[in-house]
Structures are given as C-alpha cells and as structure tokens.
Amino acid sequence: MDDLLKGELGRVSSDIIYILANDLFPSAIYPECLCSAVRSYPMRGGKRIRPALVLWSCGALGGIPEEAMNAAAAVEIYHSWTLVHDDIIDEDDVRRGLATTHVELSKHARVVYPTKTDADCAKFGRNLAILTGDIQQAWAVDILMRSTEKGCPPALVMELVRRLQNTVNRELISGEALDVELTMRELKAVTREDILKTISGKTVCLLKYSVQCGGAIALRTTDFRCPELQHLVRYAESLGFAFQLRDDYLGVFGDVRSFGKAPCSDFQESKPTLLYLEAMNALPESGRKELLSLTALPEYPMEKVQRIRELLTSSGAADKVLKLIAGYTEQAEENLHLLSDNKYKKLLRALSGYLLNREV
Amino acid sequence: MDDLLKGELGRVSSDIIYILANDLFPSAIYPECLCSAVRSYPMRGGKRIRPALVLWSCGALGGIPEEAMNAAAAVEIYHSWTLVHDDIIDEDDVRRGLATTHVELSKHARVVYPTKTDADCAKFGRNLAILTGDIQQAWAVDILMRSTEKGCPPALVMELVRRLQNTVNRELISGEALDVELTMRELKAVTREDILKTISGKTVCLLKYSVQCGGAIALRTTDFRCPELQHLVRYAESLGFAFQLRDDYLGVFGDVRSFGKAPCSDFQESKPTLLYLEAMNALPESGRKELLSLTALPEYPMEKVQRIRELLTSSGAADKVLKLIAGYTEQAEENLHLLSDNKYKKLLRALSGYLLNREV
Incomplete structure (x- = not known):
C-alpha cells in the first residue's frame, strides 16, 4: 500500500472511531453486555473501505467530505450488523483476529453465570448476538438521519435512508440468504449466475451505496442516474466483483501465512x-x-492445498477467473477515469489499485 | 368484545392486509422462501392492536386516520420482526396457531432438499429466519417513510422514523435482551424493577410509539411533549403494563382451554x-x-396448575398483581378521559376495556 493511501485510510479510520466512540446512541442500551456488543465490531476496525468510499466519492465530485461523515459511519455500522448475523449463520469464531460477537457474549456468560452449562452460555451468546445486529441496523439508520446535523438537506437524507432500507437491505440480505441456500443445493443445481448474484448482494451493493451516498451529498442531488454518479457506481460495482473474486482466489492461491483466512476455507x-x-x-x-x-x-495441509491449486490451474479455471478479475479491474479504472482529477479521485484509484493487487 | 369494536378491529385488519398484500417491497426478495417468510407474520394477523392504536389515536385527536395508514402498517411489521427473532430465541414452534417462521422455513427445507439431515434443515430454518426479521425491520422503515405519499409532511415523517430507529428499537431490543438475561440469573438477583423494565421494553414502548405516531400525524407536530400526546402516551403506557401483567396472570389463572398459550408456560x-x-x-x-x-x-396437568394457583393466591401475590392491573387500568381510563369525545376516543376506550377484562 502506498504511503498516501495508508495515511488517508488511517485518517478515515480514526475519524470513524472518534464519531462512534462519542455517539450517544449505544449508551442507553441494557444490559451492559449488549451495549458493549453493539459497539464491538464497528469500533474494532478493519480496512474501513466503505467509509473511505463514502468520503472520497464525496470529495471526488467536489463535495466536502466532512458533510458525508455520518453517512460514512452509517455504512460502516450497516456492514457491521450484517457481519454479526453472518457470523452466527456461518458459526464463525474469529472476526478481525478477535472473537466473533456471539462467541464474545457466550464467553461473558460463562464468567458471569458460572452455574450455567456451556450449551446455555452458547445459546445466550447466539441470542444476544441476534439482538446486537438488530440494534446496530437501527443505529446505522439513526446516525445516517443525523446527517442533517452536518449540513445535508433533509430531502436528500430521506432519500438516502430510503435507499438504504429499501434497495440495499433487500439486496444485501437476499444475497446472504442465497449464499445460505446454495450450500443446501446439489452442486449441479448451482449456476455461474447464482454465484455472481450472491456477490452482487453480499458485497457489491453496499459498495455501490457507499459511493452513491458520498456522490449524492457532494452534488446535492437525489437523481442517482446523473452521469457522475453513474461513473462512480460502475467503479464501485466493478471494484466489488473484482474484490470478491480476488478474495476467493487468494483463499486458495494466497500466501497461507499472510492471508487472513485459513487456506481453502471455502x-x-x-x-x-x-x-x-x-x-x-x-x-x-x-x-x-x-x-x-x-x-x-x-x-x-499444504499437500492438499497444492493439489487443489493444480486442479484449478490445469482446468483453466484459475486463468478464467483471473481474466474476469482483470476485466472488472479495467472497468473500475475506466469509470474512474471519466471523473475530473483531484486528490480524492487519486485516492479512489489508489484504493482500487491496492485492493485488486493485494496478495493478502 | 362489543360489536362496534369487533367490526372496527376487523376493518383495521383488512385495511392492513390490503396494504401489505399490495406492497411491492417484498417482491424483489430472493430466494422465494425468504420472500414468503417476510410476508408471513404480518399477513397472518392477530389482534392488530398496534395498527388500531395508530389509526384511532389519529382520529381521536381530530386527524384523518387514512393519513396514518402507512404508520399503522409499519408498527405491525415492526412488531412482526421482533416476534420472528423472539421465536428463534425462545425456540417456540407455534405463533398464532401456525408454525413459527424458523419452523416454517425448516419444513420447507425438508421438502426441497430431501438429502439434507434434519439438523441441516433446522439450521437453515433458523438462519433464514434471522434474515427474515432483518429484512422486515427495513420494510417497516421503508413503509413508514412512504407516509409522505399519504400526505404526511416529510419533516414529521423523518422525526417518526428517527424515534422508531432510535428510541423504540433500543428500548424494545434492550427489553428483549433483559428478558433473555433474567433467565440466566438466579431468582434472588431478579428485582421487581427488572421485570417492569422488561415489560416496558418488550410491550409498552411500541404501544406508546403507536399512539405517538397517530397523534403526531393528526396534530402535524413533532413536539411529543404537547398535552394531548402526553395523555395518549400515558394511556398507552398504562394499557401496556396492565395488558402484559394480565397476560401473565391469565397464563396461570386463565381458562386452560381458551387461553392462547399452554397453562403455566412461564x-x-x-x-x-x-x-x-x-x-x-x-x-x-x-x-x-x-x-x-x-x-x-x-x-x-391440572393438579399442578391448581397447586400453583393456590400458592399464588395464599401468598397474596395474585391479589397484589390484580390490584396493580386495576391501578394501571384506571390510569389508562383517566388519561383517555382527558381527550375530547369522538368516535375514535370511544374505540380506544372499548379497546382497552376489552384488553384488560378479557378472559382469554
């Protein structure tokens, strides 16, 4: 990652942490363990790609990124709640190097209610994690609505909330549901379109929304079909597909020691x-x-990973997917190219360049 | 139930079903089983107390109930999604005489994926039911936002959305979480205040919000401290506590054959x-x-139920709770009394009268 990108992503991250740490929304939540759980993922961090897309898209279209700060925090919280529920669904134990929300809550229960069985504590963790995501969804909407406090026009904020709860929620959750449903089917009943539809829902749609938020706030428009917003949306769309396909690719071909997930987890x-x-x-x-x-x-073990790699390579599948990624990457670049030059466009290019060429 | 009340509640129910059946929000949801699940509880019905409170509060303060129709549908959907998640948490199988959402979805899986184990299908049902509630939460917000199409001023709608996702969500979900948490504690660590706080969150807050919606739409105000809204809120609050305490009471003392739940389920x-x-x-x-x-x-069996009844009666607990219910009932009446007379005020009185004197 180049130094400019690294520095600016770090700034986005500290801005988001500052906002979330000072936000009063979670303070009235009880019991205490639910309150901590609601704050956990959003404060935990990660790459902060979505808030960066919001802020930099706003800047790229000539807006004041600060005005999009609540929207940036909102997409980060929105992403978080879907992760909390996704981790329950996938029964994952680790998220960003720490315990997932349901595991965190079940550990809490084991300490506080020592007479309860492990099964009771696991159930408690799962149940409170469901409720954690439920509150986080509302938190995201609430913080987005408070964009008016940053100077965003109320009519625009309403339209952004509407898109979030209408289009984004439906596509994102449908994508998650399809992902769950695909694992129930026999492989021969799964199509290329099914997989692309899953990626479109689970990954692409929130990235698209992120740039729409930033861009719409910059342009003070609710017309999402205007050319500049369309360029940004196509950039985010291509970026999303390329990113997810690369993620799947790195899951097999990435450096086992440095890639975030266990090798071949898919x-x-x-x-x-x-x-x-x-x-x-x-x-x-x-x-x-x-x-x-x-x-x-x-x-x-490494010999199994190696054999999978050989089969994916000899079949031509690896090449096919790499070509698809290259195509999406090119589309992302081309759409970005259509915007006027400025510091934020440069950052968006650096971000996609980093995400699509990363080895880890 | 008197005939006027019965007829008017029936009208509310058919209006809500009409709106929800024609609402396009769920149509873009996939896979198909998730789409059906999202519609299931809201279309299934029940007493429709919350939408009735919205519409009749609007009418009681001189507004046009039709303008509050989207808000009425929104609170019903909001109630539904909390029930979907609550049923997963409580592992309940039956809701309003039919299978709960997670059971419905697991049954679907058993038919469509015959090679999968029962455990896989149960997990599928639970996972998709989590996602069902997640989409329903967004549906409620979306339909509420579309109150502008019924003539509600955008600034008022924004304030109603904000209250729903800020105050109501936080209180309601905290109440649910506390309910879960109380079952983990030893009884001696549970206080009267804990139980009243649970009722306040799980039951009272959405009833309060229902009358606030209707009243605020009637008065075109976002000042929730104005006297008429305060009377309505105190009415709903007293009604909520009385209703929930009576529900708990009927759970033990109600007619075993006609009360909705199994005797002594608590x-x-x-x-x-x-x-x-x-x-x-x-x-x-x-x-x-x-x-x-x-x-x-x-x-x-009946002899155990009988023995529980004796212990609750001889200890004075039954009397104490009945007196508390009577006090709340009186408060509800008194606050209603402060409003001007009209048809809708009469309906609100009939509704509380029915809810608080019902034997089933």
Whole structure:
C-alpha cells in the first residue's frame, strides 16, 4: 500500500472511531453486555473501505467530505450488523483476529453465570448476538438521519435512508440468504449466475451505496442516474466483483501465512465459488471426482492445498477467473477515469489499485 | 368484545392486509422462501392492536386516520420482526396457531432438499429466519417513510422514523435482551424493577410509539411533549403494563382451554414474572421451595396448575398483581378521559376495556 493511501485510510479510520466512540446512541442500551456488543465490531476496525468510499466519492465530485461523515459511519455500522448475523449463520469464531460477537457474549456468560452449562452460555451468546445486529441496523439508520446535523438537506437524507432500507437491505440480505441456500443445493443445481448474484448482494451493493451516498451529498442531488454518479457506481460495482473474486482466489492461491483466512476455507465449508464451479465444469470426470473429494475435509495441509491449486490451474479455471478479475479491474479504472482529477479521485484509484493487487 | 369494536378491529385488519398484500417491497426478495417468510407474520394477523392504536389515536385527536395508514402498517411489521427473532430465541414452534417462521422455513427445507439431515434443515430454518426479521425491520422503515405519499409532511415523517430507529428499537431490543438475561440469573438477583423494565421494553414502548405516531400525524407536530400526546402516551403506557401483567396472570389463572398459550408456560420456561416474584417474596421457606419445585416441569396437568394457583393466591401475590392491573387500568381510563369525545376516543376506550377484562 502506498504511503498516501495508508495515511488517508488511517485518517478515515480514526475519524470513524472518534464519531462512534462519542455517539450517544449505544449508551442507553441494557444490559451492559449488549451495549458493549453493539459497539464491538464497528469500533474494532478493519480496512474501513466503505467509509473511505463514502468520503472520497464525496470529495471526488467536489463535495466536502466532512458533510458525508455520518453517512460514512452509517455504512460502516450497516456492514457491521450484517457481519454479526453472518457470523452466527456461518458459526464463525474469529472476526478481525478477535472473537466473533456471539462467541464474545457466550464467553461473558460463562464468567458471569458460572452455574450455567456451556450449551446455555452458547445459546445466550447466539441470542444476544441476534439482538446486537438488530440494534446496530437501527443505529446505522439513526446516525445516517443525523446527517442533517452536518449540513445535508433533509430531502436528500430521506432519500438516502430510503435507499438504504429499501434497495440495499433487500439486496444485501437476499444475497446472504442465497449464499445460505446454495450450500443446501446439489452442486449441479448451482449456476455461474447464482454465484455472481450472491456477490452482487453480499458485497457489491453496499459498495455501490457507499459511493452513491458520498456522490449524492457532494452534488446535492437525489437523481442517482446523473452521469457522475453513474461513473462512480460502475467503479464501485466493478471494484466489488473484482474484490470478491480476488478474495476467493487468494483463499486458495494466497500466501497461507499472510492471508487472513485459513487456506481453502471455502473448500472446507463446501461453499461453491466461481473458481470451483468453473473447474468442475471444465475438468474430466476423474478430476471432478478428485476435486469433490477435496471439499469438506477436517483440515487442509499444504499437500492438499497444492493439489487443489493444480486442479484449478490445469482446468483453466484459475486463468478464467483471473481474466474476469482483470476485466472488472479495467472497468473500475475506466469509470474512474471519466471523473475530473483531484486528490480524492487519486485516492479512489489508489484504493482500487491496492485492493485488486493485494496478495493478502 | 362489543360489536362496534369487533367490526372496527376487523376493518383495521383488512385495511392492513390490503396494504401489505399490495406492497411491492417484498417482491424483489430472493430466494422465494425468504420472500414468503417476510410476508408471513404480518399477513397472518392477530389482534392488530398496534395498527388500531395508530389509526384511532389519529382520529381521536381530530386527524384523518387514512393519513396514518402507512404508520399503522409499519408498527405491525415492526412488531412482526421482533416476534420472528423472539421465536428463534425462545425456540417456540407455534405463533398464532401456525408454525413459527424458523419452523416454517425448516419444513420447507425438508421438502426441497430431501438429502439434507434434519439438523441441516433446522439450521437453515433458523438462519433464514434471522434474515427474515432483518429484512422486515427495513420494510417497516421503508413503509413508514412512504407516509409522505399519504400526505404526511416529510419533516414529521423523518422525526417518526428517527424515534422508531432510535428510541423504540433500543428500548424494545434492550427489553428483549433483559428478558433473555433474567433467565440466566438466579431468582434472588431478579428485582421487581427488572421485570417492569422488561415489560416496558418488550410491550409498552411500541404501544406508546403507536399512539405517538397517530397523534403526531393528526396534530402535524413533532413536539411529543404537547398535552394531548402526553395523555395518549400515558394511556398507552398504562394499557401496556396492565395488558402484559394480565397476560401473565391469565397464563396461570386463565381458562386452560381458551387461553392462547399452554397453562403455566412461564413456569415451565422458568421465566420470572411479577406474579412469581411477589409469591416468592411473600411465601414462607416451605412454600418457596414448593413453588420452585413447580418450575421447569415437563408438563403441567391440572393438579399442578391448581397447586400453583393456590400458592399464588395464599401468598397474596395474585391479589397484589390484580390490584396493580386495576391501578394501571384506571390510569389508562383517566388519561383517555382527558381527550375530547369522538368516535375514535370511544374505540380506544372499548379497546382497552376489552384488553384488560378479557378472559382469554
């Protein structure tokens, strides 16, 4: 990551942390453990890509990023609540190097209610994590509505809230639901379109919304079809697809030590990715059988990872997906190119460049 | 229930069903089973108390109830999503005589994915039910925002959305969380205040919000401290406490055949109610031990129910709770009395009269 990008992302992160730490919304929540859980993911950080997209899109279209600060915090909280529920659904234990919300809450229960069984505490953790996400969804809407305090016109804020709760919520949650549903199907009933639709819902739509927020606040418009917003949206869309496909790719081909997730975790969870689907479509019967036998294993030592890599490469699937990523990356660049030059456009380019070329 | 009330509640119910059935929000949701699940509870009906409170409060303060129709639909959907998540948390199988959302979805999975295990299907049902509530929360906000289409001023609508996602959500979910948390504590660590706080969050706050919506739309005000709104709010608050305490009372003393829930279900789930707490505080050691031994039984035949009734009566707890209910009922009446007479005020009185004197 170049120094400018690193510095500016760091600034976004500290701005968001400052806002969230000083926001009074969570303070009235009880019991105390629910209150802490509501703050946990949003304060925990991560790359802060979504708030950066909001603020820099605002700046790229000539707006004052500070006016989009509440919108930036809102998308970060919105992202957080979907992660809290997603982690319950996927039964994940770790998020950004720390315990997931339901695990955090069940650990709390084990300390505070020592007479309760582990199963009771796990259930408590899961139940309170459901409620944590439920409040976070409302927090995001509330902080977005308070954009009027930053000088955003009320009519624009209403339209942004409406888009968030109408379009974004529906697409995002439908994407999550499809992701759950795909794991129930037999592989032959999963199509390329299904996988792209999942990515569109789970990843792309909130990124698109992020740039729409920033851009609409800059232009003081609720016409999301105006050319500059369209360029930004296509940039975010391409970025989203490229990012998610690269994430899936790095899950197999990335450096095992430095990539965030366990190697081949999608294979372990029998989660159909485009990479896997393309390989299954291209491999001969014997290869298909072998690749299938490499899913849902209890662990993935280096020789298994290596064999998966060979099958994905020899089938041409790896190349196909890399080409698709390259195409999306180019589209992202082209759409950004259509905007006037300024510091924020440069940051958006640096962000996509970093995200799409990262090895980790 | 008197005929006027019955007829008017029936009208509210068909109006709400008409609005929800024709609302386009759910149509873009996929997969299909999630789309049906999102519609399920709101269309299933129930007493429709909350939408009636919205519409009749609007009418009682001289407004046009039709203008509050979207707000009425919104509170009904809001109530629904909290029930969907509550049913997952409580592991309940039945809601309004039909399968709960997570059970409905797991049954669907068993039919559509016959190769999957029962455990996989149960997990699928739970996971998609989490997502169902997540979308319903957004649907409620979206339909409320569209109150502008009914002629409500945008600034008022924004304030109503803000209250819903700020005050109501936080109180309601905190109430649910406290309810979960109380079952983890030892009984001696549960206070009267804890139980009243749970009722305030889980039941009272959405009833208060319902009358605030209707009243504010009638008066075109965002000043919730104005006297007429305050009278309505105190009416709803007293109604809510009286209703919930009566519900707990009927859970033990109600006619076993006609009351909606299984007899003594709170005892079975070891859920501390005010009735139980007052009895435990008043009974001698032997009585306390006996009452405790009557919690968490696998079933409640009539002789156990009878014994619980005796202990609650002899301890004075039943009387104490009945007096409290009578006090709240009186407060509800008094506050209603402060409003000018009209048809809708009459309906509000009939509604509270029915709710607080019902035997089922």
